[in-house]
Amino acid sequence: MNKQNKLIVILATVVTILLFIFIGLAVNYYTSNKVAKEVPQKEIKVEQKEEVKKEEKKEIIKSNVYDVGITETVFRNRFNQIANEELSELGLHIKKEYVYSYNNISIYQAPFDDTTSLMISFETNSERLRGVVLMGQPVTDYETTTYLGAIADIVASLNPDLSPAGRGNLLRQLGMFTGGHTDYKTINRSTVRNDILYKIQGTGGNGVLFYAVAKDIETATGESVSRDEPHNIMADVSNFIIWDGENQKKGVTIEKKTSSVSSDEKHNSYIDAQKAEYVLTNFHKNITDKNYNKAYNCLTKAYKNSINYDGWVNGFRTTVSSMVYDIDIKSQTSNKVVLKYILRAEDNPGGIQYFSGEATMIKSGDEWKIDRIENKKV
CATH class of the missing domain: 1.20.5 (Single alpha-helices involved in coiled-coils or other helix-helix interfaces)
Known part of the structure; x- marks a missing residue:
């Protein structure tokens, strides 16, 4: 170029x-x-x-949230149903009694064994559940299993949409069931789901607290917490304990306002009633599972003598499931408990039917047996 x-x-x-x-x-x-x-x-x-x-x-x-979105009755029924269907071997059962109310707050205690009890707080007028506190001092393996089983039941009752895997994931967020050793004496973890705060806290000794409360309900303890605090579940617990203690000092039974029954006798009566209720729920579970021999062994000798085994078993040939709930004590002595309940029976063919039932439980040694059952269709 x-x-x-x-x-x-x-x-x-x-x-x-x-x-x-x-x-x-x-x-x-x-x-x-x-x-x-x-x-x-x-x-x-x-x-x-x-x-x-x-x-x-x-x-x-959003405004502050002071209830978990369901009523106390709904929670109690869910808890008892799950306990009967999935955790029947633990004998967990919530019975609403000895309720203390103040300033539109009501609270009661449901003991599960000697070391574990559930405090349930709700709004008096609306019955909306404010939250629950599971208090325990488990020592033995069985007591620990009872405590952990109650936690699982609480989570399931408040989260009916969660699968078992989802419930497990929620508990792992609290540092539980992670595959390693969990020190429940010092644990202090919390998480929130659907405006409900879940928290587990060790007290340093054998004590451990599990909370499931509305997200704006506080859980603080100590001298700085006033008994008049309207949004602190531990203030509710303190007020109940003081009220219960005052009644015990007076030597009265809360349900009758009389002075004859000591706290030890009351506790033993409660344990007997729990055992009797467990036998009744286990009887129906065995019927559902078609474990007829186990169900048959829940009966007294007199009851067995009054029936033909083959005919009795044949009576359940169409049964799909048999479950009792809303169990209540009609009467109780040292060796006899009469229980009232609702029976949900599902048959194929036949569908689902409900019955109002009454069972007479007799104590023989350390065992409770069913001596009589009467069910009426409702």
């Missing part, structure tokens, strides 16, 4: 570059003027958007 041709190429390149620069300047000038004219309008739009966002933020602000 000669010098002239090279010059022409260079010149063309320079012209092209200058042309792009000119176009860029022209576009920039035009755009700048156009934007300058539209700035006031855009600023107004931006301000309007910001005002809308502020209004939206105001709308999505």
Whole structure:
């Protein structure tokens, strides 16, 4: 290529570059003027958007949550049903009695064994459940199993939408069932799901507390917590304990307001009633599982003598499931307990039917047996 041709190429390149620069300047000038004219309008739009966002933020602000979204009755029935169907060997059962009420707050205690009990707090007027506290000092393997079983039941009762795997995941968030050793003496973990706070806290000794409360209900303890605090479940617990202690000092039984039964006798009566209820629920579980021999062994000798075994078994040939709930004590002595309950019986064919039932339980040695059963369709 000669010098002239090279010059022409260079010149063309320079012209092209200058042309792009000119176009860029022209576009920039035009755009700048156009934007300058539209700035006031855009600023107004931006301000309007910001005002809308502020209004939206105001709308999505949630009020404090002081109940878990269900009533005390719903929780109690769910808990007892799960205990009967999935944890029957532990004998867990919530019975609503000895309720203390103050300032539209009601609370009662459901003991499970010598070391574990559940405190249940709810609004007096609406019966909306504020939360529960599982208090325990488990030492033996059985006591520990009872405590952990109660925790599993609480989580399942408050989360009916969760699968067993989902419940396990929630508990792992609390540092439980992670595959390693969990020190329940010092544990202090919490998590929130569906506006419910779940918290497990060791007390340093053998004691451990498990909370399942509305997310804005506090769990703080100590001298700084006032008994009049309306949104602290431990204030509820303290008020119940003081009230219960005052009644015990007076030597009265809370249900009858009389002075004859000591606290030890009352406790033994409760344990006997729990054992009797366990035999009754286990009887129906064995019927559901078609373990007829085990169910048959829940009966007294007199009851067995009054029936034909083959005919008795044949009476359950269409039974799909048999479950009792809402168990209550009609009467009790040292060796006899009469229980009232609702029976849900499912047959195929036949479908689901409900019965109002009454069972007479007799104590023989350390064992309770069913001596009589009467069911009436409702």
